[in-house]
Amino acid sequence: MSKPTKSHGRISITASARPRELMTDTPDLAQAWKARVITLFPEVFPGVLGASLTGKALQEGLWQLETVDLRPFGQGRHRNVDDTPAGGGAGMVLRPDVVGAALDRAAEGVRGDWPVIYLSPRGKPFDQAMAQRFARADGITLLCGRFEGVDERVIEKYGIEEVSLGDFVMTGGEIAAQALIDASVRLIPRVLGNQASTEEESFSDGLLEHPQFTRPAVWDGREIPEVLLSGHHAKITAWRRSMAERLTKERRPDLWRAYCEKHDRDPDEDAEQSGRANLRGTNREQT
Ligand SMILES: C[S@@+](CC[C@H](N)C(=O)[O-])C[C@H]1O[C@@H](n2cnc3c(N)ncnc32)[C@H](O)[C@@H]1O
DSSP states (O other), rough: OOOGGGGGGGGOOOSSSGGGGTTTOOOTTTTTTTEEEEESSSSGGGGGGSSSHHHHHHHEEEEEEEEEEEEGGGGGTTTBBBBBBBOSSSSOOOOHHHHHHHHHHHHHOOOOSSOOOEEEEEEEEOOOOHHHHHHHHSSEEEEEEEETOOOOHHHHHHHEHHHHHHHHOSSSSSSHHHHHHHHTTTTSSSSOOTTHHHSSSTTTTTTTTOOOOOOOOTTTTTOOGGGGGGGHHHHHHHHHHHHHHHOOOOOHHHHHHHHHHHHHTTTTOOOTTOOOOOOTTTSSSOO
């Protein structure tokens, strides 16, 4: 991966092995994609984002991460951020005046296309198309909920988009925020060494990815499919596409139907009967 040049906007940030230092007092990099996270637990960031390729990209200024601590916006001596639900019921709700003040702080200096997102199990399920949209934006603000969530009026007032990580309930939005940022950051040019890998991986063309293999050629009596060792690029491409179609059809009928519609294909067509390869890569029926 090439290093950012001076024109990239970096002033001076020293490399650090300690992830948290990746976020402290870094100068504002004009061109860098930014994530601002409103949270009661700023200490859990960058978390996993400080590791591996996202951590390296953070260090190199390809993107920036800032947290806005919700606690200082709290009310009274104890800086209370929540209150009981109107109408009764279990749990607590994050107050709109507290969250609103944090959102105002997070809006300072935002530029261009900058979605504001509330991580919420009620939201639209997060997917690769969303990650691509967020990666193309100038930055994003993520609001992490806690307790029973945030007062509805704040979502309305700020035109916040609700995004869900899936049909399950976590205790807070921080893990969801890190997942969303990870999936978006890796699509920013130069973050991954090999940009082609994002073009071929699962969901990039509406299909799940084909199976992957590496050395040794035989492991535990199991061989790598012949075709992958043939050096015949056209056959390898055809086999991978066929496997991607088969896996998608078996595991994700919803994606398969959408793919067939887009490519004017019959969703009930049998990939193997139509002459495509099997897992062994031999074009023979599997035994
Ligand atoms: C305990 S949950 C609140 C659940 C809420 N009462 C409900 O039933 O929809 C607390 C916070 O965790 C986050 N959260 C939980 N599950 C999530 C999911 N599947 N996707 C995104 N965020 C989630 C949200 O920020 C939420 O405000």
